[in-house]
Amino acid sequence: MHSAIARTIRRGAAALAVAAAFSPLAAHAWEPTKTVEFIVPAGTGGGADQMARMIQGIVQKNNLMTQPLVVINKSGGAGAEGFLDVKGSNRNPHKIIISLSNLFTTPLATGVPFSWKDMTPVSMLALDEFVLWVNAKAPYDDVKGYLDALKAASGDQVFKMGGTGSKQEDQIITAAIEQKTGAKFIYVPYKGGGDVAAQLVGGHVTSSVNNPIEAVSQWRAGELKPLCVFDDQRLPYKEPIANGKSWADIPTCKEAGLDIEYLMLRGIFMPPGASKEQVEYFVDLFKRVRATPEWQDFMQKGAFNTTALTGTDYAAWLEKAAGTHKDLMEKAGFVAK
Numbered sequence: 001m002h003s004a005i006a007r008t009i010r011r012g013a014a015a016l017a018v019a020a021a022f023s024p025l026a027a028h029a030w031e032p033t034k035t036v037e038f039i040v041p042a043g044t045g046g047g048a049d050q051m052a053r054m055i056q057g058i059v060q061k062n063n064l065m066t067q068p069l070v071v072i073n074k075s076g077g078a079g080a081e082g083f084l085d086v087k088g089s090n091r092n093p094h095k096i097i098i099s100l101s102n103l104f105t106t107p108l109a110t111g112v113p114f115s116w117k118d119m120t121p122v123s124m125l126a127l128d129e130f131v132l133w134v135n136a137k138a139p140y141d142d143v144k145g146y147l148d149a150l151k152a153a154s155g156d157q158v159f160k161m162g163g164t165g166s167k168q169e170d171q172i173i174t175a176a177i178e179q180k181t182g183a184k185f186i187y188v189p190y191k192g193g194g195d196v197a198a199q200l201v202g203g204h205v206t207s208s209v210n211n212p213i214e215a216v217s218q219w220r221a222g223e224l225k226p227l228c229v230f231d232d233q234r235l236p237y238k239e240p241i242a243n244g245k246s247w248a249d250i251p252t253c254k255e256a257g258l259d260i261e262y263l264m265l266r267g268i269f270m271p272p273g274a275s276k277e278q279v280e281y282f283v284d285l286f287k288r289v290r291a292t293p294e295w296q297d298f299m300q301k302g303a304f305n306t307t308a309l310t311g312t313d314y315a316a317w318l319e320k321a322a323g324t325h326k327d328l329m330e331k332a333g334f335v336a337k
Contacts, residue, residue, distance in 0.1 A: 028284070029277040032067040032094055039097040041082030043075040046164070046192050047128055047211050048100045051266055051298075055098075055286075058294050064285060078102055078165060080112045087118040091273035096122065096282060101169045101264045104325035109167040111336035116322060119269040121314050122279055123286045127263040127305035130173060130230040132253065133208045133215050135200055136223050143227050143256035146207070150183045161185040162196040162205035167334040169264055170196075172325075173209045173230065175332035176260045200224060211264070213302035216241065228253035230262040235303050247303045263305060265321065267314070283310050 038056060042048045052071045059069050074082035079102040086097045097119070107114045132143070140146050153159050161177075163170025166189045174187050188205050190196050193214030200208050200215075201223045208215070209230070218224040219242050228251050229235060235247040253260050268286060270279065289295055290308060299306050309317055329335050 028281045030093070030275065030281055032065065032281075034094055035068045035070055036065070037095045038069050038071045039082045039086060039095065040071060040073045041075060041079030041097060041102060042073070042100060043192060044073055045194060047213060047264075047302075048098050048266070049073060050213065051125070052098045054294070054298050055289055058289050058292050059285070061294070062288075062292060064288050077110060077112065078106045078168065080106050080110060080114065083114050083119075084112070086269065086271050087114060089271040092271045093274055093278040095271055097269050098125075099265055099267045099269055100128070101321075101325065103265065103267075104322050105168050105172065105329065105334075108326060108329045108335050116269070116318050118272060120272060120274040120279060121318060122268040122270055122282045122310070124265065124267040124307065124309040124314050124317065125286060125290065126266045126299065127307050128211050128213075128266055129235065129303055129305060130169070130209045130262055130264065131212055131215070131250065132227045132230070132258075133197075133200060133210055133219075133224050134206065134227060135203060136225045137203075138206075138225070141225070141227075143251070143253065143258050146227055147181060147183075147258065151181060153183070159183070159185050159207065160188050160205040162188050162190060162199050162208040164191070164193055164196060165189050167329070167332075169262070170209050172328050172332060172334070173260065173262050175334070176262070176328065177258065179331060180258060180260060197224065211302070212247065212304075216301070216303070226250045228256045228258060230260055231305060232261050235305075237300055237303055239300070265318075266304075267318075 038052055040049050040052045056069050056071050059065050074085055082097055086095060089095050103116050106112060134146065140149055150159050161174045163174060171187050174185055178184055190199060193210050196208045196210055197215040197218050199205050201218055215224055219226060222242060230253050232252065234252055235250065237247040240246050268282065
């Protein structure tokens with residue numbers, strides 16, 4: 001297709017999406033009749049919390065709901081507290097939860113009796129990327145140099161990988177790197193991505209696999225540098241961030257010689273027993289949220305993969321992701337016995 005025509009079509013689609021976000025609220029077969037609790041199965045300040053509070057602000061600013069939406073953090077047990085709360089809220093349509101990959105990892109790592117199938121899938125909002133970060137002063141600028149140094153490390157030169165939590169996404173990727181290369185890390189868990197970035201800047205760890213939004217300010221400040229992104233394609237965002245480089249300039253880890261892919265879910269669920277009409281209400285709500293300029297800006301600043309799914313497509317993705325995480329966790333020895 002001719003590029004000019006393609007650009008016109010994309011602009012038209014974007015304009016229609018924004019118009020939909022600000023059009024009068026459509027009549028729904030069901031609507032909330034009281035405050036909706038928005039559960040975050042993680043602590044404050046992390047990626048899921050930032051996204052939930054962004055959504056809360058968008059909904060309020062644009063009057064997308066007639067009832068309040070209140071964010072509540074329930075991070076106990078690596079997120080199990082939040083998931084079990086929703087699981088136990090059968091047929092309660094006034095509660096939703098934003099998920100991350102602890103939806104899969106926490107039950108496997110802890111033995112908590114919980115599965116994504118214990119809730120009602122609503123919508124995949126996006127997928128969060130993981131980037132391999134090193135200190136800006138590191139003597140290598142690419143994955144090859146990093147892997148060469150990793151394999152040669154010994155004694156006091158052992159590599160330390162900083163991450164958030166134990167037996168969760170960051171440590172899963174760390175274990176995958178060990179399996180691919182035969183090298184070994186000391187994995188150092190911290191409470192959140194902000195702490196991880198600060199520790200890497202301070203030289204207390206050798207590298208990290210933080211989300212883009214959790215380390216972009218340190219990249220912009222010239223304190224950290226990205227080596228590769230764990231996606232199957234480069235990021236599309238071409239606005240310069242640091243030293244004239246953009247997210248789009250970061251190679252995928254696979255093309256850089258480290259054949260690992262990993263993306264983290266940012267999706268919405270309701271308690272079990274939700275009706276078709278109740279699910280449709282929230283599907284439409286998040287469709288409107290994703291169409292706003294505020295959401296588009298958030299996606300770009302956080303360098304998100306903007307894949308969005310609902311219905312059977314979302315359920316099929318969840319089923320496949322659950323199997324992938326089980327395989328990764330078993331290979332890493334992270335499954336509770």
